[in-house]
Amino acid sequence: MTSTLDVILLLLVVSVVAVMGFGKLKLPGELAYLAVGALLGPAALNLIPDEEGARGLAEFGVVFLMFTIGLEFSLPRLLSMKRVVFGLGALQVGASIALTLLIGHFAGVPTGSALVLGGALAMSSTALLSKLLIDRLELDAAHGRMVMGVLLFQDLAVVPFLVLIPALSEPPEQQLRVLALAAVKAALLLAVVLYLGQRIFARWFLLVARRRSSQLFMLNVLLVTLGLAWLTAKVGLSMALGAFVAGMLISETEYRYRVEEHIKPFRDVLLGLFLVTVGMFLDVRVILAHLPVVLGLLVLLMVAKFAVVAAACRIFGATAGNSVRTGLWLCAGGEFGFVLLSQMAAYKLSSPEHIQVAAATLILSLVLAPLLVVASDRIVLRFVASEWLLRSMELTRVAAQSLGTERHVIICGYGRTGQLLARFFEQENLSSVALDLDPDRVREAAVAGETVVYGDAARRETLIAAGLMRASAVVISYADVASACRVIDAVRGARPDLPVVVRATEESQLERLSQEGAAAVVTDIFESGITLASHTMALVGVPLSRVVRRTRDIRNQRYALMRGFFHGLSDAADNPDAQLERLRSVVLESGALGLGKSIAELESEAPGVRVSAVRRHGIRGVNPERELCFEDGDVVVLRGVPAALAAAEDRLLQGW
Structure with a gap:
């Protein structure tokens, strides 16, 4: 007989190995959990016998996932992005569902099943795509904002489906009554909770926070999340809906970010368990028997979603290039698709074979999603003629800013650090050209007369336009190792003699960046420690000359290549250029x-x-x-x- 501990240990061992293996292949971790479930489930090795028990525990994964979605529900943020979220996002989800209903009608699929299936296929992976946008520094790009706006609406669209699915499981003659009753319950519950909840939650969390106990705070978060989930379940609604409401209430308090940090481990582990249980009901034999249908549906899904998203973006005024790029980012499926499919299976809204085919389609689309993202720029440049013109105009603007500069510094990234650098250089009469991918920041800084232009520093042609061949140095002011390596590689290919100074957050990043060819790597933690130590020593009475000498010696030991810049800082000199x-x-x-x-x-x-x-x-x-x-x-x-x-x-x- 297999004990619970045996099952847990088996899941942990196989999951760790699978996540590591999929990570080596540059595939998302979600696929690893799905593969573990498919391997250990009843359709394969059958090593997890209590499937219903695992499903019950995995429901908490959905609960905590919806709780974190509620935490991200910010009314000011929604209002600031309302055109993208409620315009572009609603059009994408609505058109995807309508297209699925149309195809389902001709294929003989019941309307209720086709409706939920359309919602499942309309979803994209928030976890995967948001991570890719951050890693590629494209969160503030035009297509990045559209992708995030659509993803936000998709996350919100899950909520009405959680109310709709139980009603659709009733006999046809009772569906309308049950759905209306569920809608009234949800509306009353939301009205009461939102009206009273904000006042109660703010005072209650203040009371708990005053105890200054991390354990008590964590217990309180679990109590609030599961308490509201229990309340919605008791009135005949979904547990996930209650968790979403709890997250939404906490998002309006000042404890939001602290709660996010406390809940993240639970959410990630339980979401992984949920995906394992999704994989458990995958039957490879059924999928292989319907393989032509799976592949056909995969092509249909990705082509249809691409066409819907690209057309919607064009309707909302996006350029052809950004429309195609956004369509490529969003054409795959997502984890909420599995949530809706699991609900369909639980309420028996469709046959197991249909759910198997749909789940297999979503899995294959998730495999292809990172590959499409990586190739999106090349695809856009290959098939969108206007993108070449826009790219050349961008490079022309960069070149115009750097025109006439000699021996200048190229600053990659114009956040706080980049702006501070530019002001330092300006005081020393050293010219600089900054590149940044945040259009709002670039516009405001350029209006103020600062030499900053919109451009991707990781692209060789952008650096060339910024005067790379005439520059005296390149500074990467943001702390992103992958992007910094691309910049270093581009600089090294054109100017191997040009020094590149890189900012890093961790000591562990220093070796990699140095091997890539960085002339100097400055770590935030090390410099913060030196600054704290020097201020403390000065305040406790250590002579200033000794403080400066000590910090200089420490930097000399740490930054071997930077000794020339730190030597003699405590000495007065009439002609520093000749002395330092x-x-x-x-x-x-x-x-x-x-x-x-x-x-x-x-x-x-x-x-x-x-x-x-x-x-x-x-x-x-x-x-x-x-x-x-x-x-x-x-x-x-x-x-x-x-x-x-x-x-x-x-x-x-x-x-x-």
Whole structure:
């Protein structure tokens, strides 16, 4: 007999292995959970016998998922995006359902089943697509805003379906009465809870927060979530509806973000369990028997959703390129589709074979979704002629901003850090050109007279238009490793001698960014620690000269390549350009007379200069061995005062 502990351990082991394996293949974790359920379920290995018990526990996954959706329900946010959410989103979901009803009518599918099936197929993956938008820094792009607006409406559209599905399970002659009764119940419950709930919740959470106990706060969140879910279940509505209302009420309090952090582990684990149970009712034999139908429905789903989304975007004034791009992002299915399919199975609104086919279609579409997102730009450029014109206009605007600049700094990202950098450079009479993907920020900064332009710094052509070939340095001011690596690669391909300074959040990111070719990596945690320590030492009476010297020494140890920038900061100098050490990158091309010489030979012949790093074949070595000999194509980073640097560069290029 299999115990509960055996089942839990089995699920944990297989799920960990599956998520790791799917991650290696760059596939979403949701698919891993579905695969685990299909493998361990009754249709395959049959290692989880109590399917009903697992389904009951998995319902809590849907409850917490709807709770987090309620937390994200912000009335000001909805009003600010009302045209996209309630216009574009409603048109996409409505047209998708109408198209499914039309096809279902000719295929002989009952109207109720076709209605819910249309809702399931209309959904896209909020978890997957929002993560991809963040990773690709496209959240603030035009298509990113449309994608998020449609996803937000899709999440909200699940709520009426949760009320509708139980009513559709009743006999036809009672459906209208049951549906009307459910609607009245939902309306009364929402009215009472929303009217009284905001006052009660604000005071209750304040009372709990004053106890300053994380355990008590967590227990309170669980009580509120499950309490309202229980209340809606008692009046004949869905538990998920009550959880959504609870999240919506908390979203209006100042405890929203704290609640999100506390609930996230429960939501992710239980949502994974829910997806495992969805996978459990997948029968591979049934799917294989209907494989032509599955593949046909997959093509029909993705083509139809793409056409609906692209047409809706054009109706709402989007460009052809952004319409096609948004259609490619949203044409696949999502996790809420599985929620509705599981409800259809629970209330027996359709035959098991039909649900199997629909679930298999959604799974295959989720596999294709990341691939379509990655290829979306190439597809748009290939098939949308106007996109080339818009891209060239964008590059023209970038080039116009950088026109006439020499030895300037290209700032990638114009958030708070990027703006601070630009002001520092302006005070030193050092020109800069900033690139950013937030159109509102770019517009406001440009009106104020700042040199910032809309453009993707990860694209080589954008960097070239920003004057990469004339620039003196590139600074990546945002902390995103994947995007920073793309920028570094683009810079290295065009200007291997150009230093790239990168911001990072964690120490663990330093090695990867350095290997990619960053000249310097500045980590937020390290610099925050130094600043806190220096302020504290000054306030407790440590002499200022010693504080500056100590922080300088720590930075010298941490940033080997940046020593020239930190040396002598506590010394007054009339001519700092002649006194402070600087860095200089020298590219050794064929014919340079320093080829074959060692680092030790150069440093002995050029006193006052040290080789900080050598970049060879794209790999950067900091503080290389003194016996290392220079080869063709090396980028040698020298540190010293300007006069000594000039002498060392002459020796490397023109000989001893």
